[in-house]
Amino acid sequence: MSILILAEHEGGALRPATLNVVAAAKAIGGDITVLVAGHNAGDVATAAGQIDGVSKVLHCDDAAYEHELAENLSALVLSIAESYTHVMFAATAAGKNVMPRVAALLDVSAISDITDVVSDDTFIRPIYAGNAMATVKSTDKVKVIGVRTTSFEAGAESGGSAAIESLAAVAASDLVSFVGQELSKSDRPELTSADIVISGGRGMQSGDNFVMIDEIAAKLNAAVGASRAAVDAGFVPNEYQVGQTGKVVAPNLYIAVGISGAIQHLAGMKDSKVIVAINKDEEAPIFQVADYGLVADLFDALPELSKALDG
Amino acid sequence: MKILVGVKRVLDYNVKARVKADKSGIELANVKMSMNPFDEIAVEEALRIKEAGNAEEVIVVSIGPSQSQETIRTGLAMGADRGILIETDDLLEPLAIAKLFKHVVEKESPGLVVLGKQAIDGDNNQTAQMLSALTGMAQATFASKVEFDGDHLNVTREVDAGLETIRVKSPAIVSTDLRLNEPRYAKLPNIMKAKKKPLEIIPVADTGVDVSVGLSVVEVNEPPEREAGVIVSSVAELVEKLRNEAKVI
Ligand SMILES: Cc1cc2nc3c(=O)[nH]c(=O)nc-3n(C[C@H](O)[C@H](O)[C@H](O)COP(=O)(O)OP(=O)(O)OC[C@H]3O[C@@H](n4cnc5c(N)ncnc54)[C@H](O)[C@@H]3O)c2cc1C
Numbered sequence: 025m026s027i028l029i030l031a032e033h034e035g036g037a038l039r040p041a042t043l044n045v046v047a048a049a050k051a052i053g054g055d056i057t058v059l060v061a062g063h064n065a066g067d068v069a070t071a072a073g074q075i076d077g078v079s080k081v082l083h084c085d086d087a088a089y090e091h092e093l094a095e096n097l098s099a100l101v102l103s104i105a106e107s108y109t110h111v112m113f114a115a116t117a118a119g120k121n122v123m124p125r126v127a128a129l130l131d132v133s134a135i136s137d138i139t140d141v142v143s144d145d146t147f148i149r150p151i152y153a154g155n156a157m158a159t160v161k162s163t164d165k166v167k168v169i170g171v172r173t174t175s176f177e178a179g180a181e182s183g184g185s186a187a188i189e190s191l192a193a194v195a196a197s198d199l200v201s202f203v204g205q206e207l208s209k210s211d212r213p214e215l216t217s218a219d220i221v222i223s224g225g226r227g228m229q230s231g232d233n234f235v236m237i238d239e240i241a242a243k244l245n246a247a248v249g250a251s252r253a254a255v256d257a258g259f260v261p262n263e264y265q266v267g268q269t270g271k272v273v274a275p276n277l278y279i280a281v282g283i284s285g286a287i288q289h290l291a292g293m294k295d296s297k298v299i300v301a302i303n304k305d306e307e308a309p310i311f312q313v314a315d316y317g318l319v320a321d322l323f324d325a326l327p328e329l330s331k332a333l334d335g
Numbered sequence: 336m337k338i339l340v341g342v343k344r345v346l347d348y349n350v351k352a353r354v355k356a357d358k359s360g361i362e363l364a365n366v367k368m369s370m371n372p373f374d375e376i377a378v379e380e381a382l383r384i385k386e387a388g389n390a391e392e393v394i395v396v397s398i399g400p401s402q403s404q405e406t407i408r409t410g411l412a413m414g415a416d417r418g419i420l421i422e423t424d425d426l427l428e429p430l431a432i433a434k435l436f437k438h439v440v441e442k443e444s445p446g447l448v449v450l451g452k453q454a455i456d457g458d459n460n461q462t463a464q465m466l467s468a469l470t471g472m473a474q475a476t477f478a479s480k481v482e483f484d485g486d487h488l489n490v491t492r493e494v495d496a497g498l499e500t501i502r503v504k505s506p507a508i509v510s511t512d513l514r515l516n517e518p519r520y521a522k523l524p525n526i527m528k529a530k531k532k533p534l535e536i537i538p539v540a541d542t543g544v545d546v547s548v549g550l551s552v553v554e555v556n557e558p559p560e561r562e563a564g565v566i567v568s569s570v571a572e573l574v575e576k577l578r579n580e581a582k583v584i
């Protein structure tokens with residue numbers, strides 16, 4: 025088995041998601057090569073070489089890879105993919121953008137969002153918003169896989185000493201160019217890898233009221249998330265959305281505030297270790313998945329909770 | 336310019352999926368089926384582009400069983416001009432779906448293809464990207480805003496850290512995210528009119544496309560269930576339990 029992983033990185037550092045993909049690759053077993061494509065991303069290549077279990081790093085440095093443009097990244101991966109039995113990506117927005125292209129160009133199926141490895145050709149993946157788990161088997165010569173990061177515990181960032189080889193760039197596409205980005209700045213931990221997540225829903229009533237959630241998040245060193253309804257209403261930006269069609273999280277503690285618990289929301293958080301729900305409606309479906317439920321008005325409960333955390 | 340829109344018939348988003356006792360799949364007999372919600376957004380976007388004078392024709396395409404005609408009629412009732420059904424009773428993988436879409440693209444030469452970012456049944460999030468790779472048309476996924484600029488599109492995309500804007504050359508493939516628009520409801524007179532709009536049915540065998548793939552579903556199981564929790568009576572009790580029982584804070 026020889027496995028190729030496309031590293032994700034930003035601001036000169038690996039994204040934590042790459043460590044989860046390495047963990048999934050280890051579960052398959054075999055030689056693990058990490059591809060670092062970027063512009064001036066030498067530090068990332070060095071960091072990738074230190075990941076425990078990685079045997080080789082391929083580093084391609086070119087302006088074409090400064091932004092994560094799908095056309096350019098997929099062409100680069102394709103240039104080497106056929107030497108591997110498995111090509112793996114994180115099931116992040118960036119990974120999902122590239123992974124199916126690589127599969128189609130190899131004329132093989134793509135396997136999205138795996139949550140478990142049964143064997144080197146058989147995997148488990150959620151379908152229907154996680155209401156069913158499909159066991160799928162691939163007979164393709166190269167298995168192209170997206171990894172649900174929360175299902176594979178990140179391995180050690182150090183302990184490895186892989187050789188770094190450089191890889192030639194592939195001509196950039198002239199069909200697509202990067203214009204700009206609006207990234208939200210936050211001091212909070214990243215949503216998908218935080219130990220504690222506190223999310224607000226439509227019950228929060230406004231973006232201003234999220235201050236109450238922010239205050240508690242700061243005390244718990246938690247990330248802040250939201251339901252689709254809270255995002256659609258403009259209370260918080262899109263990247264806060266937890267759920268089937270947003271981010272999947274599985275922290276040690278998930279606190280849902282003013283969230284009813286629609287199937288689509290549960291799909292993104294029901295693998296959390298401990299779930300707390302605060303909702304004034306005792307019939308709300310969120311209580312069916314909560315370990316601890318508090319039937320209360322959030323406008324009373326949140327200030328109280330914030331105070332209790334000081335004690 | 337023509338716009339091609341993918342409309343998939345899926346289990347309605349309000350219905351909880353039940354795994355069949357023989358583990359072969361999901362119970363789909365006698366349950367409500369609807370257009371994939373991301374495809375409603377795709378139809379709406381195509382219609383707005385046409386209404387703004389940037390396209391002449393909106394074609395809705397579905398791949399699936401005969402009943403998918405209903406999904407196509409829904410798209411026609413929203414305002415699309417004609418429909419194409421590639422008929423098959425098999426559940427096809429995104430690679431096969433993308434190859435069939437490529438076949439339609441070659442026939443119709445659209446300036447734009449709009450698909451959903453993901454179907455809420457298979458949850459694959461693959462088809463648009465695969466179609467772009469197979470056709471060489473530019474790719475703009477997870478769109479929350481689409482603006483025309485001559486023969487280019489500026490597309491704002493929902494990414495993990497916020498929003499990103501890319502510029503792609505037409506013909507392009509866009510996949511829709513939730514915030515792109517709010518789809519319209521079909522009005523009754525339009526539902527009547529939709530019955531008369533053209534709907535071409537092509538058996539999958541007539542396309543000549545090889546839809547066999549190297550991936551198969553071995554079995555489908557229920558997800559693990561969570562154990563029932565407790566209702567606490569106060570914030571103080573909650574904090575006490577989180578500290579001393581669950582030990583998570
Ligand atoms: C294609 C598709 C994809 C989707 N993807 C997602 C997704 O990824 N993530 C997601 O979250 N949703 C998703 N949804 C939406 C989902 O179906 C629900 O509509 C949404 O999750 C509801 O959000 P909510 O719980 O905040 O709002 P509501 O369902 O309106 O619930 C609000 C809750 O707040 C409670 N409340 C109100 N006031 C107070 C108060 N003062 N104190 C305490 N409690 C209060 C109410 O009792 C209620 O339970 C998707 C839907 C579709 C169709």
Ligand SMILES: Cc1cc2nc3c(=O)[nH]c(=O)nc-3n(C[C@H](O)[C@H](O)[C@H](O)COP(=O)(O)OP(=O)(O)OC[C@H]3O[C@@H](n4cnc5c(N)ncnc54)[C@H](O)[C@@H]3O)c2cc1C
Binds near residue numbers: 431
């Ligand atoms: C229990 C089970 C067993 C299965 N067994 C097999 C099997 O043995 N072999 C096999 O090949 N497949 C099988 N499948 C089907 C497969 O796993 C996916 O469900 C299927 O490929 C759908 O992918 P998706 O819709 O999630 O794609 P996505 O990439 O998530 O779809 C994105 C978008 O593409 C467009 N699109 C996708 N499909 C269509 C369509 N049919 N018509 C119109 N537009 C569309 C829509 O715009 C949609 O929003 C099985 C599925 C299940 C649930």
